[in-house]
Every structure is written in C-alpha cells, then in structure tokens.
Ligand SMILES: Nc1ncnc2c1ncn2[C@@H]1O[C@H](COP(=O)(O)OP(=O)(O)OP(=O)(O)O)[C@@H](O)[C@H]1O
C-alpha cells in the first residue's frame with residue numbers, strides 16, 4: 556500500500572497540494588481519486604499545487620494533462636499552480652507541452668482564475 | 681563515452697519497484713547537489729534519471745542504477761548508469777524517436793532524457809540494456 560495524496564474540498568473547489576516526491580502508483584491513484592471526487596462533490600474547479608515538486612517527468616506530466624481533460628468532461632476546470640521555473644524549463648526540453656493544462660503562478664492567482672472561469676456565463680467578462 | 685575520473689566511489693540503487701525509482705532519483709539529486717550543479721542542471725538530470733529508471737523497471741524488469749561524481753578538464757559533473765537484464769531494445773534509433781512507444785507511454789522518455797543531459801549512450805542487446813548519461817555543471 557502506498558500513501559495517497561489528499562484531496563481537500565473547499566466550497567465547490569477541490570484542492571490538491573502535492574507535498575512529497577510522487578511514486579508512479581500515487582500518481583495513478585490521484586488521477587482516480589480526483590475524477591471520483593469531482594463527480595461525488597459536484598466540484599466546479601480543481602487546483603493542483605505542485606510548488607513542492609522538484610521534478611515533473613513524463614509520467615506526472617501525462618497525469619496532469621489527462622486530469623485536465625477528464626475534469627473538463629466532468630464539468631470542472633483544473634488549474635495547475637506553482638510550477639517551479641527549473642521544472643518548467645525541464646518540461647519543455649523533455650518535449651512535454653502540457654497543452655490543454657491551465658496554469659497559474661501561485662495558489663492565489665489560480666483561485667482567482669478559477670473564479671473567473673467558473674462564473675456563470677452571464678457575468679463572465 | 682570517455683572514461684571520466686570519478687571523484688568518489690559509485691553509489692548504487694537496485695530498482696525492483698516504483699519506490700526504488702524514487703530512491704534512485706533522490707540519490708542522483710544528492711550527488712548533483714554535492715557536486716555544485718545549478719538547480720536547473722540538477723532538475724534536468726534528475727528528470728532524465730526518472731525516465732530512464734522507469735524504463736528500466738517497466739521494460740527491463742528492473743535493474744541497477746549506479747551514479748558517481750566525475751570530473752574532466754576542471755569541469756565537474758555526474759555520471760549515471762542504468763543496467764537491466766531485460767529483453768533489450770530491438771531498434772534503438774526508433775526507440776529514440778520522439779513519440780515512439782511500444783506500450784502506452786508518450787514515447788518521450790528516451791528522447792527527452794537524451795536532450796536533458798550532455799552525454800548519452802545506449803548499449804542494448806538480447807541480454808539487456810545499459811544507458812549511460814553525464815550531466816556537467818555549467
Ligand atoms: N530498458 C529498456 N528495455 C527494453 N526496452 C526499452 C527500454 N527502455 C525503453 N525501451 C523501449 O523504448 C520505447 C521508448 O521508450 P520511451 O521511454 O522513449 O517511451 P515510453 O516509455 O514508451 O513512454 P514515456 O516514457 O513517454 O512514458 C519503449 O516503449 C520501449 O519499447
């Protein structure tokens with residue numbers, strides 16, 4: 556049994572703060588947990604904080620991309636926040652574009668972006 | 681690849697599970713920090729090690745990661761070797777193509793790892809696969 560990354564519900568948002576170096580099994584479990592929790596809680600948005608992650612390799616990158624697509628189909632927007640500059644530079648060279656993954660510099664900006672994206676269409680700027 | 685002078689005895693991690701890949705990654709990170717590699721260089725090296733360690737586990741059935749600090753003409757760097765006794769890679773050139781995968785990966789591990797380091801070498805045959813990489817500081 557490996558540890559699981561906690562998924563916290565705050566209002567209609569799910570917050571995932573990754574605090575440890577991820578084993579592949581934890582990455583797969585997180586992807587499962589998130590899709591279930593989105594449906595279960597009717598969440599409108601997901602914020603994944605990766606500021607503690609020292610690397611993002613193809614496995615984690617794929618999870619972030621897949622999660623963005625799955626959550627969109629389930630009616631929630633995902634924002635990945637806090638990617639370290641060295642990680643971003645490495646991802647590009649690795650060849651991962653993370654197309655379709657919305658990102659924000661930090662948690663505060665991520666939440667602001669999410670609020671804008673999930674606002675009712677009528678009051679959307 | 682040249683035989684570089686090593687600054688310390690090699691450290692090894694046997695990889696038989698995905699938690700061992702994490703351990704190997706951490707070993708490489710510690711060595712890179714100790715050798716004074718910049719944060720970006722460390723990140724690139726550890727990411728490459730993660731890809732190659734996972735390949736070794738998934739396709740090679742596990743193996744051994746060996747790492748050591750090396751130096752050459754005043755430069756300091758880290759050498760890492762990944763050895764498995766799996767089925768080998770039938771067509772290395774094809775495997776190094778961006779996007780080529782025999783399974784359901786993204787086919788970025790080998791080609792991406794090669795881009796992230798300064799030196800990269802693969803020896804592969806029916807008896808197994810060995811990948812050697814070096815990342816220099818600065
Ligand atoms: N150690 C190995 N032993 C045998 N075959 C290997 C080994 N490493 C890589 N391969 C082969 O080379 C292919 C390409 O590897 P690469 O890491 O680039 O992509 P992937 O593992 O399929 O996907 P990704 O790494 O993007 O998730 C693999 O699909 C596999 O067939």
Ligand SMILES: [Mg+2]
Pocket residue numbers: 731734735785788789790
């Ligand atoms: Mg791979």
